[in-house]
Amino acid sequence: MLSKIPLNIEKISLETVDREILRVALIAELDAVNLYEQMAALTKDEKIRRVLLDIAGEEKTHIGEFQTLLLMKDKEQEKELDKGREEVKKLTGV
Numbered sequence: 633m634l635s636k637i638p639l640n641i642e643k644i645s646l647e648t649v650d651r652e653i654l655r656v657a658l659i660a661e662l663d664a665v666n667l668y669e670q671m672a673a674l675t676k677d678e679k680i681r682r683v684l685l686d687i688a689g690e691e692k693t694h695i696g697e698f699q700t701l702l703l704m705k706d707k708e709q710e711k712e713l714d715k716g717r718e719e720v721k722k723l724t725g726v
């Protein structure tokens with residue numbers, strides 16, 4: 633696990649706690665995708681590899697679910713995500 637829920641959770645507003653929970657959940661899902669894809673790359677068993685990659689795909693769906701919730705709770709994040717997308721388009725021409 634790459635991130636931890638804040639230690640002093642009682643000092644944080646409900647809105648902030650929800651955003652932090654969603655960010656931690658996103659980190660956990662991203663971490664899971666890496667783990668399953670790395671294990672899929674390691675195994676010599678085709679059935680295990682297929683199932684691991686299928687699960688990695690499901691984790692990507694979970695990322696979409698948590699991101700959707702986070703963007704509902706954090707309008708600044710939504711705006712900055714759009715800004716980042718535009719910057720990449722400008723830099724790469726894609």
Ligand SMILES: [Fe+2]
Nearest residue numbers: 661664691694
């Ligand atoms: Fe998941």
